[in-house]
Every structure is written in C-alpha cells, then in structure tokens.
Amino acid sequence: MRLDKYLTQAGIGTRSRVKEYIRKGMVTVDGVAETCCDRKIAEGASLVTFQGTPVGFQKTVYYMLNKPAGCVSATKDRHDRTVLDLLKDISTKDLFPVGRLDKDTEGLLLLTNDGMLAHRLLSPGRKIPKQYLAKLSQDLASEQIAMLEAGVDIGEERLTLPAVFAWRDRQAKEALLTIIEGKFHQVKRMFASVGCQVLALRRLSMGTLVLDEGLAPGEYRPLEPEELAKLRELAKLEDR
Numbered sequence: 618m619r620l621d622k623y624l625t626q627a628g629i630g631t632r633s634r635v636k637e638y639i640r641k642g643m644v645t646v647d648g649v650a651e652t653c654c655d656r657k658i659a660e661g662a663s664l665v666t667f668q669g670t671p672v673g674f675q676k677t678v679y680y681m682l683n684k685p686a687g688c689v690s691a692t693k694d695r696h697d698r699t700v701l702d703l704l705k706d707i708s709t710k711d712l713f714p715v716g717r718l719d720k721d722t723e724g725l726l727l728l729t730n731d732g733m734l735a736h737r738l739l740s741p742g743r744k745i746p747k748q749y750l751a752k753l754s755q756d757l758a759s760e761q762i763a764m765l766e767a768g769v770d771i772g773e774e775r776l777t778l779p780a781v782f783a784w785r786d787r788q789a790k791e792a793l794l795t796i797i798e799g800k801f802h803q804v805k806r807m808f809a810s811v812g813c814q815v816l817a818l819r820r821l822s823m824g825t826l827v828l829d830e831g832l833a834p835g836e837y838r839p840l841e842p843e844e845l846a847k848l849r850e851l852a853k854l855e856d857r
C-alpha cells in the first residue's frame with residue numbers, strides 16, 4: 618500500500634494533509650524519514666511513525682477507569698497491583714494508562730492503545746487542563762491561594778504555570794485545583810509549597826473527559842462515542 622494511503626487509513630488525517638506531513642519529513646519508515654508519498658508499505662512488516670509515534674491498524678479502544686488508591690499507573694510492576702490488573706473481562710494487550718496518578722491517588726484515568734491520542738493529550742505544549750479534588754490538612758488564606766494560582770516554586774527550573782483554585786467545601790477543607798502541566802507529584806508539591814498537606818487526592822477531569830461519578834473506585838467502562846469525539850477534537854485529531 619502507498620504510504621500516504623496507509624497513514625490516511627490509519628486516521629492520521631486527510632490524504633492531502635498526510636501528503637504535507639510526509640513531504641515535511643514528519644513520517645519515518647523503519648527508522649528513516651520518508652518524503653515520498655508513493656513509497657510502498659508492507660502492512661505489518663514496516664514500522665511507520667508519525668512525529669515519533671508508531672502508526673498501526675490495530676483497532677483502537679478507550680476505557681475510563683476510576684483508579685482506586687493502592688495500585689500503580691503502570692502496565693507491569695514487580696511489587697504492586699497495576700491498573701491493568703483491574704480490567705477483568707477485556708483484553709489488556711497493548712493497553713496503557715494515559716499519564717500517571719500516584720499510587721495513593723484515585724480518580725480519572727484513561728486507558729487506551731491509541732499512542733497518537735495519548736501523545737497529544739500528554740504533550741506539555743498542549744496544556745491540557747486536569748482538575749483534582751484535594752482533601753487538605755488545613756484551611757488556606759487568600760494569599761496562599763493567590764500564590765497557587767499565579768505559580769509556585771516546587772523545586773523545578775521554573776515556577777508552576779497558572780492554575781485555578783476553588784473551594785468545593787471549605788469547611789471540609791476540600792479544594793479543587795486545575796493545572797495545565799503534569800509534573801511528578803505536582804498537586805501535592807504545589808500545596809506543600811504553601812505549607813499545606815494533601816491528605817487525599819482524586820482526579821476529576823482531563824481536558825473534556827470528566828470522571829463518571831457512577832463508577833466506584835476500581836470500576837471502568839468504555840468511553841462513549843461523544844466523549845471520544847470531544848477528546849479527539851481537543852487533541853486536534855481529525856475524525857476517522
């Protein structure tokens with residue numbers, strides 16, 4: 618099959634858009650940049666990548682998991698139960714979690730075999746917002762909240778990017794924090810930087826995808842077509 622047809626059928630874009638990508642050198646075949654649209658591809662034998670991500674014809678699947686505390690966001694682990702171990706009635710072949718939540722964090726985790734969508738959603742440049750619900754050790758003053766929103770020093774090269782804070786229940790010390798990056802332990806480190814501890818953390822949303830409150834921790838379900846369409850739109854992937 619021609620390379621441009623292969624990429625079009627794999628859902629990378631329209632034929633003309635795909636030709637543009639190939640000419641710009643954004644596509645490799647077996648590790649070498651390929652700029653000829655009519656290069657012949659042996660399906661299953663050639664390794665084709667677009668912007669560094671392998672492109673294949675495998676059927677893509679998407680699940681929303683309400684991650685429970687106590688398992689790790691990995692596909693394999695020597696000591697701990699992984700999020701894939703929770704999926705009982707479906708094939709987990711090639712499935713992986715999109716991003717990581719700490720072992721003790723609960724909430725929204727997207728599991729898929731769609732490397733392109735994952736790559737786009739996790740790319741720091743896209744600044745996909747993620748909202749967390751944090752149970753805090755103490756109340757916060759408006760100055761501390763302003764610091765969290767403006768950017769705090771968590772020991773990285775730069776201050777954190779602007780965030781949005783809101784109380785969900787101030788009495789209960791439950792706060793909502795929306796961040797547009799994904800540094801290691803970011804939410805906990807942000808609150809720690811203003812002298813506050815996170816006692817429990819749950820992710821409620823990632824971009825347009827919102828945790829289904831009907832899912833108990835450990836439960837999962839396939840994404841609804843509309844949820845997937847919105848995510849693909851957010852990731853600027855064209856309709857398949």
Ligand code: URA
Nearest residue numbers: 719722802803804805
């Ligand atoms: N920030 C954290 O501190 N932990 C998570 O699991 C996710 C975001």
